[in-house]
Amino acid sequence: MAPSVEAAVRFEGVTVERGGVLILDQVSATVPKGSCTAIIGPNGSGKTTLLLALLGEIDYQGHIIVRCNESTPRIGYVPQRLHFDRGMPLTVSEFLAMGFQKHPLWFGVAGVFRQQARERLAQVKAEHVLDRQIGALSGGELQRVLLALALQQEPDLLVLDEPSAGVDFQGELVFCEVLDDLRRQKGFTLLMVSHDLATVTHHATHVICLNRRVAAEGPPRHTLTNENLTAIFGMHMGLVNSRSMPDDRAQCSAPCCQEHVDA
Ligand SMILES: Nc1ncnc2c1ncn2[C@@H]1O[C@H](COP(=O)(O)OP(=O)(O)OP(=O)(O)O)[C@@H](O)[C@H]1O
Numbered sequence: 020m021a022p023s024v025e026a027a028v029r030f031e032g033v034t035v036e037r038g039g040v041l042i043l044d045q046v047s048a049t050v051p052k053g054s055c056t057a058i059i060g061p062n063g064s065g066k067t068t069l070l071l072a073l074l075g076e077i078d079y080q081g082h083i084i085v086r087c088n089e090s091t092p093r094i095g096y097v098p099q100r101l102h103f104d105r106g107m108p109l110t111v112s113e114f115l116a117m118g119f120q121k122h123p124l125w126f127g128v129a130g131v132f133r134q135q136a137r138e139r140l141a142q143v144k145a146e147h148v149l150d151r152q153i154g155a156l157s158g159g160e161l162q163r164v165l166l167a168l169a170l171q172q173e174p175d176l177l178v179l180d181e182p183s184a185g186v187d188f189q190g191e192l193v194f195c196e197v198l199d200d201l202r203r204q205k206g207f208t209l210l211m212v213s214h215d216l217a218t219v220t221h222h223a224t225h226v227i228c229l230n231r232r233v234a235a236e237g238p239p240r241h242t243l244t245n246e247n248l249t250a251i252f253g254m255h256m257g258l259v260n261s262r263s264m265p266d267d268r269a270q271c272s273a274p275c276c277q278e279h280v281d282a
Pocket of ligand 1 (some may be wrong): 036038042060061062063064065066067069074215
C-alpha cells in the first residue's frame with residue numbers, strides 16, 4: 020500500500036494470545052479513511068479478535084492507531100449477535116432513547132427523543148419498527164435498529180461484525196445499500212468483518228485477508244484473486260469474477276483506491 024494513504028486505522032504488529040493460543044501474529048494493516056474495508060478469512064482466523072482489540076475490549080501487543088478529525092475518535096459498533104431477554108417489555112423507541120433520556124422510561128419517551136429515534140430509523144429504512152417490541156423483531160430488523168443505535172453518536176468509524184449473518188438475500192441487499200448511502204452522505208469509515216464474498220465484492224473498496232496474519236491487502240479486484248482466495252481458504256473459490264467488482268474509483272475516495280485504478 021502506498022505510504023501516502025490517509026489511514027482511519029492503522030494496525031501495527033498486533034499480536035494477541037488467549038488461553039496460551041496465538042490468535043493474531045504481528046498483524047499490520049491499514050483501513051483507509053472514507054473506505055468500506057472488509058476483513059475476510061476462514062472461521063477462527065482472528066477477524067472478531069482484531070475488532071475486539073480495536074474496540075479496546077481485549078489486551079494486545081503492538082499498536083492500533085485510530086485517526087479522525089476530533090481528538091477522541093467516535094467508534095460505532097454493530098455486533099454479530101445481541102444476547103438479550105426477548106420477553107423484555109421494551110419498544111424500539113424506548114431502546115433508542117435509553118442512552119439519552121434522563122428521566123425514567125416508565126414516564127414515556129420524551130417527544131424530542133421519539134423524533135430522534137424516528138429519524139435514525141428512517142435513515143436505516145426501518146421507521147416502521149418504532150413502536151414494536153424489541154424482542155419481536157426479525158434478525159434483519161434488529162440489525163437495522165442496532166445500526167441506528169450506532170449511528171446516534173455520529174461515528175467517525177463504524178465497525179460491523181458480519182452484517183449479513185442471519186439476514187436473507189433481500190435484507191442483506193437493503194442493509195448494504197443503506198450502509199453505502201450513509202457512508203457517502205456522512206463520510207465515515209466503515210470496517211466490517213464478512214464471510215460473504217459476494218457482499219465484499221460488491222461493496223468493499225478495500226480488503227484485508229486475514230488468517231492469523233495478513234495474507235493480502237488492497238482493493239477488491241487486486242485482492243480477491245483466485246490465487247489469494249485459494250491460499251487463504253484452502254479451496255478454489257469460483258464466486259469471484261473481476262468484471263462484477265465495483266469500479267474502485269467510483270466507490271471509494273480513499274487515495275489507495277484512486278492510485279490503484281489510475282495506475
Ligand atoms: N477467550 C479465548 N480463549 C482462547 N481462544 C479463543 C478465545 N476467544 C477466541 N479464541 C480463539 O481464537 C480464534 C479466533 O477467534 P475469532 O472469533 O477471532 O475468529 P473469527 O475469524 O472471527 O471466526 P469466525 O469466522 O468463526 O467468526 C479461534 O480459534 C477461537 O477459538
